[in-house]
Structure formats: structure tokens, C-alpha cells
Amino acid sequence: MTLRVRGLRKEFGARTVLAGIDLDVAAGEFLAILGANGSGKSTALRCVVGLETPSAGEILVGGDGGAAMVFQKIHLVGRRSALDNVCAGALGSLPLHRSLTPALFPRTLRAEAMACLDRVGLADRAAEPAHRLSGGQQQRVAIARALCRRSALLLADEPVSALDPKAADQVVGLLAELARDGLAVAAVLHQPSLARKHADRIVGLLDGRVDLDAPAATVGDLDLDRLYAPDRATGPADQELP
Numbered sequence: 137m138t139l140r141v142r143g144l145r146k147e148f149g150a151r152t153v154l155a156g157i158d159l160d161v162a163a164g165e166f167l168a169i170l171g172a173n174g175s176g177k178s179t180a181l182r183c184v185v186g187l188e189t190p191s192a193g194e195i196l197v198g199g200d201g202g203a204a205m206v207f208q209k210i211h212l213v214g215r216r217s218a219l220d221n222v223c224a225g226a227l228g229s230l231p232l233h234r235s236l237t238p239a240l241f242p243r244t245l246r247a248e249a250m251a252c253l254d255r256v257g258l259a260d261r262a263a264e265p266a267h268r269l270s271g272g273q274q275q276r277v278a279i280a281r282a283l284c285r286r287s288a289l290l291l292a293d294e295p296v297s298a299l300d301p302k303a304a305d306q307v308v309g310l311l312a313e314l315a316r317d318g319l320a321v322a323a324v325l326h327q328p329s330l331a332r333k334h335a336d337r338i339v340g341l342l343d344g345r346v347d348l349d350a351p352a353a354t355v356g357d358l359d360l361d362r363l364y365a366p367d368r369a370t371g372p373a374d375q376e377l378p
């Protein structure tokens with residue numbers, strides 16, 4: 137198992153946001169995480185990648201590179217080329233002096249970054265400043281940058297929320313392809329139809345708990361209605377601790 141999460145809890149002050157969740161993602165698997173606003177999806181990913189400190193629970197990430205993550209807000213350096221932006225994914229493994237100036241990036245890193253850009257279908261745009269690319273292309277550059285970290289686990293937090301339907305479908309399809317190549321991929325999505333179309337498995341969070349964990353092909357409209365029901369009972373995310 138590339139990602140194994142057990143009993144993950146997160147409290148912000150008196151507020152319980154994650155009330156003990158279990159998650160598994162295997163190599164070669166694409167997991168989509170669904171749930172209403174505030175159900176704890178981003179917090180769960182942020183705990184896995186180390187951006188939040190869990191209040192309790194166990195998180196095990198397999199492989200050497202830890203987890204790589206892409207976000208809704210893409211955070212490319214607009215004036216730099218797509219290739220320089222992808223190289224940035226591996227700068228942490230370079231000596232400091234070589235990491236400061238793109239002219240000093242090793243040739244091997246550039247070759248690897250080029251292979252990552254090729255993997256996301258953008259090798260022909262390598263020299264293009266990032267700000268000249270479309271939103272969908274920019275998100276694919278961000279995914280290539282994450283690939284350049286050589287992590288076995290790729291996390292994506294609402295990677296397509298800012299994209300038009302066609303670009304969103306292409307980017308989620310790309311995540312599915314990367315899983316088929318052998319990566320473990322977990323993506324928070326606000327598009328259940330894309331999750332059902334592309335993911336292997338869907339986990340649904342409801343008020344900080346796992347309410348659904350099933351093969352994507354078996355997830356029906358009733359499961360989704362329960363996750364997004366506006367009049368559902370107030371859960372732990374909205375309760376004060378004793």
C-alpha cells in the first residue's frame with residue numbers, strides 16, 4: 137500500500153474537522169475523494185503531505201519521495217518556461233548553488249523534466265512562458281512538476297475546479313493514466329461525474345468521517361445524494377468538543 141492512513145483526527149481548537157478517518161491508496165490506483173464543502177477533504181490531504189499536523193492517527197507513505205501535491209491554484213512562475221517550472225519540482229534534491237539559477241540546473245534534471253512534460257503531453261510547449269499556456273495546460277505543467285519529484289504518491293486538491301469541462305476531463309483523465317502507469321493517485325474532486333468516469337475507487341467524506349468507500353463503478357446517485365444532502369444532520373465538524 138503506498139498510502140495507509142488510520143484513525144486520522146484533526147481538531148482546530150474546539151472544532152473536530154477529521155473524526156478518525158482511514159484511507160488506503162495502492163500503487164496503480166486512482167482514488168477520488170468527494171464530499172460537501174467543509175467535510176474535511178483538503179485537511180485530510182494537507183495532513184498526508186505534512187502541511188497540517190494531525191491531532192491523532194497514523195499516516196504511512198511508501199517510497200522515497202514522500203507525497204507530491206498539486207492544487208487548484210497552480211502556482212507556476214509565469215515568466216519562466218514550462219520546463220523551468222517542471223525542474224522546480226526537483227530543486228530540493230540539488231545542492232543549493234545549483235538550485236538558484238535555471239542556467240545551473242544539471243542537464244540530467246532538464247532531461248528528466250522534459251520527460252515529465254512529455255508524459256503530460258506538453259513537450260512541444262517546453263520553452264513557452266507558463267503564463268502563455270491555458271489553464272488546463274498550466275495544471276498539466278504543475279502535474280509534470282509533481283512527477284519530477286519522483287514520488288510514488290501524487291495528491292491533487294481540486295485540480296480541475298478552475299478549468300472548463302473539457303480541460304477538466306482531460307486533466308482528470310491524465311491522473312487516471314498516471315495511476316495506470318503505476319503511481320498511487322488521490323484527488324479531491326467536486327465533479328462526481330468525473331470521479332465516476334475516471335477513478336478506480338471513490339471515498340466520500342461526510343462531516344469528517346468516511347461515509348463511502350467503494351469501487352467507482354458501484355457508486356450510485358443515492359450515495360452521492362447522501363454526501364451532498366443540504367439538510368443532513370449536523371456532524372462532528374460542527375459540534376463543540378465536551
Ligand SMILES: Nc1ncnc2c1ncn2[C@@H]1O[C@H](COP(=O)(O)OP(=O)(O)OP(=O)(O)O)[C@@H](O)[C@H]1O
Nearest residue numbers: 148151153171172173174175176177178179180373
Ligand atoms: N487552519 C484552520 N483553522 C481553523 N479551521 C480550519 C482550518 N482549516 C480548515 N478549517 C475548517 O475545517 C473544515 C474543513 O475544511 P476543509 O478545507 O478540509 O474542507 P473541504 O472538505 O476541503 O472543503 P471545500 O470543499 O470547501 O474545499 C472547515 O469547516 C474549515 O473552516
